Amino acid sequence: MQAKAFMRDMILSELEDIVGVENVSTGDSEMLAYGVDYFWIGRMWADRGQKLPVPEFVVRPKSAEEISRLLKVANYYKIPVHTWGGGSGSQGGALAMAGGITLDTKRMNKLIEIDEKSRTITAEAGMVFQQLEWYANERGYSCMHIPSCLTCGTVGGALAHRGIGIMSSKYGKIDDQCLQMEIVLPNGDIIETLPVPKHAAGPDLNQIFIGSEGTLGIITKATFKLFEQPESRQFRAFMFPNLTEGLAAGRDIMQKIKPSIMRLYDEAETTSIIKKIIDVEEKGNFMNVALEGIRRIVDIEMEILCEICEKHGGRDMGSEYGERWYDNRITFFYPGHIMDIPQMFGTMDTVSDYKNAEKIYWAMKNAIESNFPGVRFIAHCSHWYEWGTMIYDRFILDTPPQDPDEAIRLHNQIWNTGVRAAMANGGVINDHHGIGLKLSRLMKEQYGPAMQVFEGLKKSLDPNGIMNPYKLGL
Amino acid sequence: MLSQIAQKHADACRFCWMCRHLCPVGLQTGKEANTPRAKGLQLSLTQRGSASFDANMAEGMYECLLCDACTNDCVTGFEPPLYIREARTQAMVEDIAPAPVVQVLDNIERTGNIYGEEKPTFPSKDNAEVLLYVGEVAACRVPQLAEAYMRLLDKAGISYMTLEQEPPSGAMLGDLIGFTQEVQDQGAACVKALDASGADTVIVLDSYDAAVMRQRWPEWGLSAKAQIITATAFLDQLVQEGKLKLRSLNQTATYHDDSRAARTLQEFEPPRALLAAAGIALSEMFLHRDLAKCCGSSLANAYMPQITLLTAQGRWHDALRTQAQLLVTTCPQSMELLGRAVPQDMELIDLYTLLERACE
Ligand SMILES: Cc1cc2nc3c(=O)[nH]c(=O)nc-3n(C[C@H](O)[C@H](O)[C@H](O)COP(=O)(O)OP(=O)(O)OC[C@H]3O[C@@H](n4cnc5c(N)ncnc54)[C@H](O)[C@@H]3O)c2cc1C
Ligand code: SF4
Ligand code: SF4
Numbered sequence: 071m072q073a074k075a076f077m078r079d080m081i082l083s084e085l086e087d088i089v090g091v092e093n094v095s096t097g098d099s100e101m102l103a104y105g106v107d108y109f110w111i112g113r114m115w116a117d118r119g120q121k122l123p124v125p126e127f128v129v130r131p132k133s134a135e136e137i138s139r140l141l142k143v144a145n146y147y148k149i150p151v152h153t154w155g156g157g158s159g160s161q162g163g164a165l166a167m168a169g170g171i172t173l174d175t176k177r178m179n180k181l182i183e184i185d186e187k188s189r190t191i192t193a194e195a196g197m198v199f200q201q202l203e204w205y206a207n208e209r210g211y212s213c214m215h216i217p218s219c220l221t222c223g224t225v226g227g228a229l230a231h232r233g234i235g236i237m238s239s240k241y242g243k244i245d246d247q248c249l250q251m252e253i254v255l256p257n258g259d260i261i262e263t264l265p266v267p268k269h270a271a272g273p274d275l276n277q278i279f280i281g282s283e284g285t286l287g288i289i290t291k292a293t294f295k296l297f298e299q300p301e302s303r304q305f306r307a308f309m310f311p312n313l314t315e316g317l318a319a320g321r322d323i324m325q326k327i328k329p330s331i332m333r334l335y336d337e338a339e340t341t342s343i344i345k346k347i348i349d350v351e352e353k354g355n356f357m358n359v360a361l362e363g364i365r366r367i368v369d370i371e372m373e374i375l376c377e378i379c380e381k382h383g384g385r386d387m388g389s390e391y392g393e394r395w396y397d398n399r400i401t402f403f404y405p406g407h408i409m410d411i412p413q414m415f416g417t418m419d420t421v422s423d424y425k426n427a428e429k430i431y432w433a434m435k436n437a438i439e440s441n442f443p444g445v446r447f448i449a450h451c452s453h454w455y456e457w458g459t460m461i462y463d464r465f466i467l468d469t470p471p472q473d474p475d476e477a478i479r480l481h482n483q484i485w486n487t488g489v490r491a492a493m494a495n496g497g498v499i500n501d502h503h504g505i506g507l508k509l510s511r512l513m514k515e516q517y518g519p520a521m522q523v524f525e526g527l528k529k530s531l532d533p534n535g536i537m538n539p540y541k542l543g544l
Numbered sequence: 545m546l547s548q549i550a551q552k553h554a555d556a557c558r559f560c561w562m563c564r565h566l567c568p569v570g571l572q573t574g575k576e577a578n579t580p581r582a583k584g585l586q587l588s589l590t591q592r593g594s595a596s597f598d599a600n601m602a603e604g605m606y607e608c609l610l611c612d613a614c615t616n617d618c619v620t621g622f623e624p625p626l627y628i629r630e631a632r633t634q635a636m637v638e639d640i641a642p643a644p645v646v647q648v649l650d651n652i653e654r655t656g657n658i659y660g661e662e663k664p665t666f667p668s669k670d671n672a673e674v675l676l677y678v679g680e681v682a683a684c685r686v687p688q689l690a691e692a693y694m695r696l697l698d699k700a701g702i703s704y705m706t707l708e709q710e711p712p713s714g715a716m717l718g719d720l721i722g723f724t725q726e727v728q729d730q731g732a733a734c735v736k737a738l739d740a741s742g743a744d745t746v747i748v749l750d751s752y753d754a755a756v757m758r759q760r761w762p763e764w765g766l767s768a769k770a771q772i773i774t775a776t777a778f779l780d781q782l783v784q785e786g787k788l789k790l791r792s793l794n795q796t797a798t799y800h801d802d803s804r805a806a807r808t809l810q811e812f813e814p815p816r817a818l819l820a821a822a823g824i825a826l827s828e829m830f831l832h833r834d835l836a837k838c839c840g841s842s843l844a845n846a847y848m849p850q851i852t853l854l855t856a857q858g859r860w861h862d863a864l865r866t867q868a869q870l871l872v873t874t875c876p877q878s879m880e881l882l883g884r885a886v887p888q889d890m891e892l893i894d895l896y897t898l899l900e901r902a903c904e
Contacts, residue, residue: 092850095575097600098600099577099600102595103575103576103579106585116558116588119594128576130574157561157576174575175574176576198565222564403562404618405557406620410559
């Protein structure tokens with residue numbers, strides 16, 4: 071016992087030697103801040119007085135070099151390292167489930183370069199994404215990665231779980247927007263991906279680390295595309311008679327034009343959340359579309375949009391509803407508007423091709439509502455691709471069990487049921503929130519024997535298994 | 545430990561990530577504990593009995609500038625400074641406040657100011673209708689700002705007085721220990737002194753004092769007989785009335801709104817009008833007016849100078865991205881803080897010294 075305590079002090083002084091005494095924390099109260107991320111179970115634990123999963127040490131490095139030295143120490147002592155950006159991830163990905171070290175990246179928040187010639191921006195990975203966007207805005211550009219967690223998630227966090235913003239249908243996901251990265255490997259080596267992402271020099275190194283959720287290394291720097299601010303952004307809302315027509319319209323729109331925002335709500339969400347916010351008092355499937363860019367082009371796109379929606383029975387509701395939604399888009403996430411404890415809830419964001427999308431929606435809805443009485447299921451499609459869409463399906467239970475163990479059991483059963491229904495019908499486990507702790511157990515079911523590719527990578531890059539244990543099925 | 549209302553606010557923040565991007569301390573220290581969410585979470589856990597309010601937590605409650613950037617962002621109207629101030633009261637009651645904080649409290653108790661020094665006095669006329677309330681930071685650390693302001697009043701033909709024994713307004717102590725009875729007593733003594741002066745207008749140099757006088761005193765049932773006006777607003781009136789004539793300096797500057805002027809008093813236009821009147825082209829920082837990033841307060845500087853050096857550097861970083869090489873502020877505390885970290889090729893000046901140049 072005494073020997074262990076002595077080792078703790080030795081390790082602490084090694085960590086302090088690397089990042090400075092003021093950038094290592096061990097205080098019990100400070101650790102609490104790292105014991106809860108946006109994952110429902112973490113919040114429930116905090117609410118019900120359960121012990122929180124906290125690390126023993128928090129380190130706040132300032133550079134890739136410091137991270138490199140930290141990982142060498144962690145590897146020597148075989149101490150787990152959990153990377154924490156903003157802690158705003160909803161999958162429990164940043165929680166220190168194995169104790170050890172939490173590496174908070176937020177001191178690594180420098181802007182490195184804005185290259186107006188190539189239209190790129192490079193920053194350290196601990197920068198809050200809003201700050202990166204402001205730097206771009208100062209020069210008249212935008213990164214066009216505008217998620218609802220813009221003000222809380224970091225650059226590294228967005229990359230680590232393959233995040234997405236509300237403009238994704240036109241400007242892409244974070245994995246489309248990122249051009250290059252610097253990564254510190256678990257053994258402390260600092261590597262850079264190739265200067266540009268399109269090449270024929272083997273598999274795409276970027277895409278190995280994007281989405282790796284801190285299990286294969288720590289992203290320390292990233293370069294993104296910059297876009298000119300659009301000359302015009304125009305909204306239009308439609309009410310479709312049913313989901314089938316709404317989805318078909320969405321597909322046709324993606325084939326012909328590129329909306330930035332396109333959101334199609336199921337009837338349950340149209341008549342609940344949407345009704346509250348934009349005051350639409352009718353049944354059907356509400357769709358809100360934004361077109362943007364050069365005004366002349368947008369005007370033409372608008373004509374095409376209206377033609378497509380009319381063809382699919384979408385009633386034109388004009389621009390006002392979309393504008394109102396846009397003005398309120400952040401309000402949804404503040405206390406009092408967003409779902410919160412004591413409710414139990416989860417967002418299953420499934421992604422699939424158009425052929426399966428509606429089938430998956432009904433399969434998930436039926437599986438959840440029939441197996442779990444009292445659980446509501448609502449959904450919308452808010453990220454569209456040429457070949458398919460993301461179904462942002464949420465379950466809500468107003469009065470979950472009080473007992474934390476029972477609550478976890480029910481929570482996981484609902485998740486298993488919903489996700490398995492999606493996978494059985496051709497859907498993919500997650501579109502943009504990532505896997506984390508929440509879905510870790512389902513990764514093998516999703517990938518089957520293909521999982522060995524990730525396991526092989528993990529084994530060779532992180533032989534001691536110190537990087538973010540229990541996450542991503544690794 | 546917390547009042548019901550403070551608990552409600554802490555409970556709202558505990559699982560909310562929305563406003564952290566504006567927290568000057570969080571941004572500079574990179575500590576998760578320095579986010580409104582973390583402070584709300586910690587206190588809500590203590591309220592539920594699953595964590596104890598210990599010295600480590602108390603220390604975290606002092607790593608906040610009470611700048612209200614979070615409050616200002618909050619769409620649903622929650623105010624982290626409300627529970628952070630109450631936690632500070634508790635830290636004092638339980639005797640677990642950090643030693644440097646206790647040292648500052650001792651300074652205030654001994655001398656009435658955070659520095660623990662005798663406060664310098666300024667020349668004064670008897671029975672003037674206007675009283676200039678200098679405040680401890682301008683008096684002790686930035687006297688040139690106060691003196692420049694007085695010369696501007698002279699130039700405008702305004703007869704003014706100052707108090708030989710200027711009592712504290714309660715601003716500093718209120719930020720240090722929360723709005724306790726002791727703080728309200730300080731406010732009451734200050735009201736008494738202002739009333740006794742017979743002035744019908746009190747010009748306040750430091751927006752932290754102005755904010756407590758205008759916002760808190762009425763809440764505590766205190767009201768001075770005189771009208772209370774900020775130094776900048778008063779000067780703006782003088783220029784508008786033609787009592788102070790300014791020539792064009794033909795320069796470019798950026799302007800730093802301090803957090804109390806920006807968010808408590810919501811006073812953005814008078815300094816900008818004065819800059820315009822002196823022919824100063826304004827190159828605004830990206831975060832300005834009510835979004836302005838706090839550079840640190842003199843109180844925080846007195847007990848955590850390493851962190852306030854970082855927050856001052858954070859604000860300079862914003863200024864460096866403007867077209868200006870001159871940063872102007874009206875706030876004595878900002879002069880003290882930003883003065884610690886002036887980057888090469890940048891100049892820091894208080895508005896009154898600058899306006900004096902425009903009077904020559
Ligand atoms: C209010 C709110 C709205 C949201 N809206 C959206 C949305 O619109 N779109 C969306 O995609 N997501 C959204 N999310 C969830 C999203 O997962 C996170 O908000 C965010 O992108 C995660 O970033 P973070 O820095 O907080 O990461 P964290 O939560 O700190 O970490 C997430 C995962 O990434 C890993 N990680 C973090 N930084 C690094 C790094 N530098 N290198 C390697 N691994 C790292 C962590 O170990 C963890 O596994 C929302 C969350 C909230 C709270
Ligand atoms: S002040 Fe408002 S926005 Fe900030 S954490 Fe609290 S509830 Fe969220
Ligand atoms: S008052 Fe200012 S320093 Fe304190 S938590 Fe809010 S934003 Fe941060």
